[in-house]
Amino acid sequence: MAGAEVWFLKTSFAELVVALGDMFHSILHFTETMLNATYRLCGYLASLCIVTILLVVVINIYDRLTGGYTPGTNEIASYCVGAAGALGLAFAFGEGKHLKMTLLVSRTTGSVRKMIDLSCLLIGIGLSGFVTYFLAKMVYVSAVLEDRSTGMDEALLWIPQAPMAFGFFVLSLSMIHALATQLSGSQQ
Amino acid sequence: MESIASVIVIIITLLALLGLGVWIGFALLGTGIVAMLLFTDLPFGDAMATTIYSHSATWSLSSLPLFIWMGEILFRSNLSQNLFSGLSPWLRRLPGGLLHINVMGCATFACLSGSSVATLATVGKMSVPELRKHGYPDSLALGSLAGAGTVGLLIPPSITLIVYGVTVEESIGRLFAAGVLPGLMLSALFSSYIVCWGLFTAQGRSMREVRASLKEKFDGLLKLLPVVLMIASVVGSILSGVASPVEAAAVGVLGALALSLFQGHLSVESLIQSLNGTVLVTSMIMLLIAGSSFLSLSMAYTGLPGELAHWIGAMNLSPITLIAALTLFFLFLGMFLDGFSMILLTMAVLEPVVRTAGIDMIWFGVFIVLVSEMALITPPIGFNIFLVDSISGAGVGKVARAAFPMFLLMLLAVVLLVLFPGVALWLPEIMMGRSS
Numbered sequence: 218m219a220g221a222e223v224w225f226l227k228t229s230f231a232e233l234v235v236a237l238g239d240m241f242h243s244i245l246h247f248t249e250t251m252l253n254a255t256y257r258l259c260g261y262l263a264s265l266c267i268v269t270i271l272l273v274v275v276i277n278i279y280d281r282l283t284g285g286y287t288p289g290t291n292e293i294a295s296y297c298v299g300a301a302g303a304l305g306l307a308f309a310f311g312e313g314k315h316l317k318m319t320l321l322v323s324r325t326t327g328s329v330r331k332m333i334d335l336s337c338l339l340i341g342i343g344l345s346g347f348v349t350y351f352l353a354k355m356v357y358v359s360a361v362l363e364d365r366s367t368g369m370d371e372a373l374l375w376i377p378q379a380p381m382a383f384g385f386f387v388l389s390l391s392m393i394h395a396l397a398t399q400l401s402g403s404q405q
Numbered sequence: 406m407e408s409i410a411s412v413i414v415i416i417i418t419l420l421a422l423l424g425l426g427v428w429i430g431f432a433l434l435g436t437g438i439v440a441m442l443l444f445t446d447l448p449f450g451d452a453m454a455t456t457i458y459s460h461s462a463t464w465s466l467s468s469l470p471l472f473i474w475m476g477e478i479l480f481r482s483n484l485s486q487n488l489f490s491g492l493s494p495w496l497r498r499l500p501g502g503l504l505h506i507n508v509m510g511c512a513t514f515a516c517l518s519g520s521s522v523a524t525l526a527t528v529g530k531m532s533v534p535e536l537r538k539h540g541y542p543d544s545l546a547l548g549s550l551a552g553a554g555t556v557g558l559l560i561p562p563s564i565t566l567i568v569y570g571v572t573v574e575e576s577i578g579r580l581f582a583a584g585v586l587p588g589l590m591l592s593a594l595f596s597s598y599i600v601c602w603g604l605f606t607a608q609g610r611s612m613r614e615v616r617a618s619l620k621e622k623f624d625g626l627l628k629l630l631p632v633v634l635m636i637a638s639v640v641g642s643i644l645s646g647v648a649s650p651v652e653a654a655a656v657g658v659l660g661a662l663a664l665s666l667f668q669g670h671l672s673v674e675s676l677i678q679s680l681n682g683t684v685l686v687t688s689m690i691m692l693l694i695a696g697s698s699f700l701s702l703s704m705a706y707t708g709l710p711g712e713l714a715h716w717i718g719a720m721n722l723s724p725i726t727l728i729a730a731l732t733l734f735f736l737f738l739g740m741f742l743d744g745f746s747m748i749l750l751t752m753a754v755l756e757p758v759v760r761t762a763g764i765d766m767i768w769f770g771v772f773i774v775l776v777s778e779m780a781l782i783t784p785p786i787g788f789n790i791f792l793v794d795s796i797s798g799a800g801v802g803k804v805a806r807a808a809f810p811m812f813l814l815m816l817l818a819v820v821l822l823v824l825f826p827g828v829a830l831w832l833p834e835i836m837m838g839r840s841s
Contacts, residue, residue, distance in 0.1 A: 263688065264680035267470045274471070274655035278648075291464050294651070299462025301470055302691025305684035314689045315428045318741055320785060322426035337427045344431045347438070348695070351454035358451075381458050 252394050253311075259387050260308035262380075266301035270294045289370030296377035303384025307391040331399075338396045345389040352382035411443040412709065429746045433696030433753070437703035444707040453699050460698035461691055464651075465571050469519075470687045471654035472562040475639075476518030477679040478661040482670045484632065485531040488513060491628035494617030500603025502614045503539055504549055505596060506532050511553035512592040516636040517657070518557060519564035520686070521781060525554030525789055529796040541612065543799055544807040545602060550796075551789045551804060552811025553595050555778035558744065559771070560588035561640055562654065565744055568690060569770045572697065572752045576767075577650045579833040581643050583767045586828050587775060590821065594814045631667075635660045646836060690745060697749035701756075710754050714761040727762055728823055731755075732776055739780025743788060747777050771829040772822060779815045782808040 273290045280287055309315055322333055358364075360375035418439045422432035441449045488510050496505040510528040518524050529550050536546040558565045561581035570577040603609040617625070639657040642648035648656065665671040704710050717727070738747050751773075759769050781789040784805045793804045822828055 260681065260684050263684040264677070267474060267680060267683055267687070270467050270470060271474075271655055271658055274467070274651055275659070278652050278655065281652075294467040295462045295464045298466045298470060298687075299458065299691075301684065302461050302687050302694075305688030306692060308681075309685045309688040309692075312685055314685045315430065315692055316689060316743055316746055317426050317428045317432075318423045319426055320741055321424050333425060337425055340422070340425070340427050340435065341431050344434050344438075347450070348434070348453070348457065351450040352457065355451065355454040355458065377462055378458055381461065 249394075252390065255387060256307040256311055256391055259304040259384065263301040263305035263308070266297040266304065266380075270297045270301070273297070289368065289372070292366055292368040292370040292372065296372075299377065300380035300384070303381045304387075306384050306388040310388055310391050310395075335396070335399065338392055338399065342389060342392045342396065345385060345392055349382060349385040349389050352378070352385055356382050408709075411440075411707075414443060415440050415709075423741070428692065429742070429750075430692035430694075430696035433693070433700045433750060437696070437700040440700075440703045440707050440709075444703075447706075449703070449706075452702060456698050456702045457695045460571070460694055463571065465577060466567070466694075468562070468577065468649075468651040468654040469564060469567050469690065470683055471651070471658050472519035472564060472567070473686045474679060474683040475562075475654065475657040475661045476520060476523040477682040478658070478665055479514075479517055480523050480527050481675050481679055482661070482665040482668055484514075484517075484664070485510075485527045487628040488528065488632065489531045489535060491625040491632070494621040494625040497614035498616050499600065500613075501596075501599035501609065502541070502603065502612055503532075503536055504541060504545055504599045504602075507536075507546070507549045508553040508592050508595045508599065511550075512556055512560060512588070513632060513636070515557040515560035515588065516562075516640050517632070517661075519562045519567070521554050521557035521778070522788065522792060524557030525550065525792050526796070528554070529793060533793075533797050539612075539614075542608065543797070543803065545599070547793050547797055547799055547804050548807030548809070548811055549595060549599060551782045551787075551793045551808040552814065553592065554789050554792070555781050555815070556588045556591050558774050558778050558781075559584045559591065561585060561643060562650065562657070563774070564686075564690070565748065565774050565777070566770060567650075568694070568745060569748055569752070569773065571694070572701075572749060573756055573766055573770070575770065578643055578646075579767050579836065580770050581640075581650060582832040582836045583771050583829040584774070585640075585644070585832055587771050587818065587822055590828060591775075591815065591818045594818060595811065598810060598814060631664050635664070644832070644836065693745055693749050697753050700750070701753040704753050710757040713754065714757040717758055718761050722762075724762060724764060725823065728764075728772070732819060735773065735776040736779065736783075739777060739783065740785060742780075743786070744774070744777035744780065747780070748773055765826070765830065767833055768822075768826050768829050772819070775815065775819055775822060779812060779819075782812055782815075 273294045276287055277290050279285070322330070325333060356375045356378045359373070359378055364374040366372045366374055415436060419432065419436040422435050423429065427435070489506060492506050492509050492513075493503065496509060497503050499505055507528065510532060511524050514524045514527050518527070532550065533546060537543070557563070561584055563581065563584055566580045566584055567577055570580045603612070635657065638660060639653045642656065643650055643653045662671065665675070722730070735747065735751070738751070742750065760766065781787050782805075784790065784801070787805070787808075790801055790804045790808060793799075793808075794801050797804070
């Protein structure tokens with residue numbers, strides 16, 4: 218009888234582990250899907266910024282031809298370049314577009330290469346996190362002090378600054394994501 | 406003494422980060438942080454955030470994504486096909502025949518695109534198969550393509566010149582004007598090389614193409630018309646001072662959209678693809694700018710570039726010696742770094758040196774772009790070599806050997822640029838003369 222009870226316990230424990238594992242796995246899967254969607258979404262927002270630059274400059278040209286004047290167009294274009302560049306950072310990271318020097322690294326193989334890749338990611342995460350923190354602080358300070366642009370638009374400065382900070386935040390996320398993927402990959 | 410130790414630490418940090426394969430933007434940023442820690446006790450995080458923001462969200466950069474987008478749209482249109490069949494009747498009778506299409510095609514597309522990659526890919530995808538079909542030797546077909554692709558960086562609009570102009574705060578319009586003649590001079594050197602091959606080698610003499618009929622020439626002109634119109638409105642409006650580079654870029658994007666709409670190549674899908682491509686390149690450059698802007702700031706804190714300028718000034722080098730030394734230095738760096746990274750990294754340190762030596766910053770922009778172009782066609786990391794290899798499948802070694810004569814011609818172009826600075830400075834001068 219006692220043996221049967223232990224056997225029963227064992228089964229449920231094993232089932233529990235499997236169920237937990239499944240749950241964990243689906244949470245992981247969900248997180249991963251959400252993360253990838255975030256990178257893509259930021260990429261689309263960056264595209265939107267570029268289209269906005271085009272529209273704003275076209276308005277500029279139209280104004281010049283007709284003698285009209287729309288205040289703040291130059292500022293909006295400037296904000297959009299910054300936002301476009303920053304929001305696309307994670308997307309470009311995922312596509313392997315950020316330049317790096319691979320001349321030496323490409324000569325290493327196996328575990329050495331793995332260690333190098335991991336340390337690059339760790340350094341990148343550290344630096345990207347550092348930048349994100351201070352950009353976020355800049356946005357916070359601008360918002361609290363209600364800093365305004367000195368240009369014609371007199372916009373609240375935290376608004377164009379925020380996408381910059383968010384872009385670097387998502388880049389940091391994507392690098393952590395890459396680190397996690399690589400670590401779990403090396404365990405299998 | 407203490408500062409020498411610090412300098413060594415900074416250099417080692419930079420080399421270690423780059424060598425490890427850390428993304429170059431972050432390598433520059435990390436080096437800047439180390440320099441700050443060594444030279445000041447002040448907190449620098451807030452200054453870093455402000456610098457990165459103010460160098461990215463700036464009006465002078467706004468033409469950058471637009472010029473990239475224009476190239477991305479045209480790359481997806483059938484412009485390259487029109488370029489080939491339009492140029493062929495006009496050029497094929499020259500000694501060297503259809504090979505001239507590589508050079509002329511690249512020079513033409515360079516007026517419509519800011520990058521050498523887009524220029525080379527657009528022209529090469531059409532010309533390489535055609536040239537092979539006509540029996541031209543790979544050594545010339547691939548070599549001239551790899552070489553001619555580099556003029557995309559010099560002939561306006563040029564993404565590299567925009568990045569340089571923003572870094573050293575010089576007028577992008579003037580830089581564009583300064584790039585025109587050196588770009589054309591380089592193309593002329595490549596063409597002369599092909600003509601020489603056509604005249605003085607047995608193989609070249611045997612490869613004469615048939616003369617085109619008047620009708621063929623006329624048809625060719627019709628096919629080139631949209632291209633010519635776009636070049637006139639984009640480059641022409643910048644040079645004549647009618648439009649700023651940003652406005653010209655917007656006109657270029659609209660023209661490119663109209664052209665692909667007219668050709669039936671414009672779909673929602675291709676539009677999104679072109680925008681995606683634009684975002685990728687823009688963000689790639691943005692990370693580099695973020696890193697280099699902070700490195701410049703931190704170098705200014707340390708005062709090292711000023712000391713270096715003083716030190717080099719005390720050596721009493723003639724400008725020619727300084728330029729020769731810089732050429733060798735850049736060629737060496739070009740073995741490890743691409744043009745963007747090289748320019749952004751070195752200008753953070755070298756800008757005071759160049760200014761103190763009394764070198765014109767506009768001229769220097771053309772010089773540094775020309776020298777960084779040479780790195781594109783030399784192993785081990787020449788982008789153009791890899792690109793031509795992926796278009797043709799000929800193998801990296803073969804392409805690199807084929808491109809070597811072009812490398813020598815570019816060296817000649819550097820010498821000419823140094824001997825006759827007017828090649829770069831003449832156009833900006835008349836441009837400025839008119840507008841002032």
